[in-house]
Amino acid sequence: MATAIRVEHLSKRYRIGATQTKFRYGMLREVLVDVAMTPVRAFKAITGRGMRGANSVTNIWALNDVSFDVQEGTVLGIIGRNGAGKSTLLKVLSRVTEPTKGLVTVRGRVGSLLEVGTGFHPELTGRENIYLNGAVLGMKRSETERKFDEIVAFSEVEQFIDTPVKRYSSGMYLRLAFAVAAHLEPEILVVDEVLAVGDAEFQKKCLGKMGDVAQQGRTVLFVSHNMSAILRLTQEAILIEKGRLVKRAPTQEAVDYYLSAGHSEAGERIWDADEIPVNTAPFTPISLRVKDRRGKVVDTIRSTEPSTLEFEYKLSAPTTGLRVGFYLSTMRGEYVLTSFDTDEPVQFEKFGSRTAGHYISRCTIPADMFNEGRYALGVNASSFGVRRYFMDENALAFNVDISGAPGTHWPEQRAGPIRPRLEWKIEKVE
């Protein structure tokens, strides 16, 4: 089998600090002021006054010496935390941005789906946007024409195809956008998290379509935070951490490694400044801990005892409508539960608006909750319908030990992620 993509020593550097203040959102005036201030700054630097490093250029290697090959017809998953460099890798592979070093050899046409609906214009009708978006994604007009009916059928918006898309509901809009994208037929398809849109039903349909694409023997690179999607669609995955490729393995192995790796301080996760995305303000995560009944930080909790989950964070400004909470999922990526600290209306009244400061949101996991195994703990801080400040779906992993749990006198594995102590009554009828 031939190599579809060969990535050799690929690196991508972003300049932050100076880039952000001086160039990125740059105004000529600022540059002029900056130039004028240069002697002053030099003087301050020599005399040791002024803020050290406040204006220094920081280089971030979003990708650092990444090498791998992808054989034709492979569906490769790419996993890693937020900011690990996954999206940068896809951007380089789809030629949106140039690498700083290294070489990528790609055999075949690359179709990239880094976002659905790129180039959609709200004033144009569904029909017009299909043609426009097709052209934006690199489809020939004849190709779009040929697939037009199929696209419309897939999107389920037949009735509204001649209505401007600004009148569409957000669900309809996304369905149409994905439908166009899903009918691209390049030799290599690069997909970023686009499946995280729409309702559950449509997501299922999208995953099905992705599966079909893979069946046709095309090469697919697939980034997702949804581990069950990754497990379902890919046989092999690479794990990227801080711009480096740290593991390439069959998907299950890579996912297990990812979900449990990097937590040297067992039972605790502390966020470094460079792990936090830039736009989380006013929210800053500090740490996340799993504690046992006696308040000790542990990697393994006992299912027969209550345990505590603790999320420590800072608010730099008063925040309204805030909810901070947890996701819990299995190693296979299936969600077990989602819970927020202001789920109780009384709590929401009291803590929905929080002043700036340092907080801990803590919850107790009752005894007899989980079955044995390893679980991933994710965190989320958001204002419902307004903004998501911070999310990390795989912040920490912990084990559950079931000694003493119901049914453990039979040495067998029990199906299902929960293992509650249910009250059984046995009645002899007759």
Added chain:
Amino acid sequence: MAKSTELVRQPETIYIKPSTGLTALNLSDLWVYRELVYFMIWRDIKVRYKQTFLGAAWAVIQPVLTMLVFNFIFGTIAKVPTDGIPYPIFSYTALLPWGLFVAALNNASRSLTSNTSMVTKIYFPRLVLPLASVLGGLVDFAIAFLILIAMMIYYKVTPTLAIWTLPLLILLTVVAASGVALWLAAINVQYRDVNYVLPFLTQFWLFLTPVAYSAKVISDKWQIVYSLNPMAGVVNGFRWALLGTDTGPNLYMAVSVGISLIFLITGLFYFRSMERTFADTI
């Protein structure tokens, strides 16, 4: 490097690597994406007058109103010399290419920043965006041109045989506009100051272009400097081809053409060399 012999069908191989030195123009890539240029023009035209009451009439109203104001100030009050041509048609003939030029600068300089999601999410030759903006102005130009035809009939102006050069003059306008627009569009990605500079730039440029007055008021000594403005050559050419003035092709127009080409070529190279950082800096 790949074992291409194993493949019956050989897909094209793309090398992605850091570009160094002067970037090749790679215009063949632009040709591959010609349909996208077409669709972007089509989108801009479709959207341009959506939800406006007067719709495409705006393409006519703008130059006509400007012509009326100019006629009042320069034709009636200041009585500028027009080589014996009625002032309304004298200025309107110049306002057509001038309008095309200004619209091109305005739309093209914003073309990248108003399509940020396309630039940061999809690969395509970035030249598509400013190019489509410039070419999209030709539709408004054509609509406004109908008024000129009506005026020529009304004022009984017979076009000269030189009218065959009109397409070339339009091309010259497009070349001049594209050259300047490429510079502005690329700079605008990094410095949004372009948005603020542009209204002044076009206003001053209008004064330096013989739209409201005749180029003959400039003394001979300054003609060569004056013709460094590519639009001076364009406007003189339009009047020559349509109204029969004696401002036809001469050394000065050659200077205008040369300058336009210099703008276009340097603009293309500058744009291409900045293109690699567009997605990161926009």
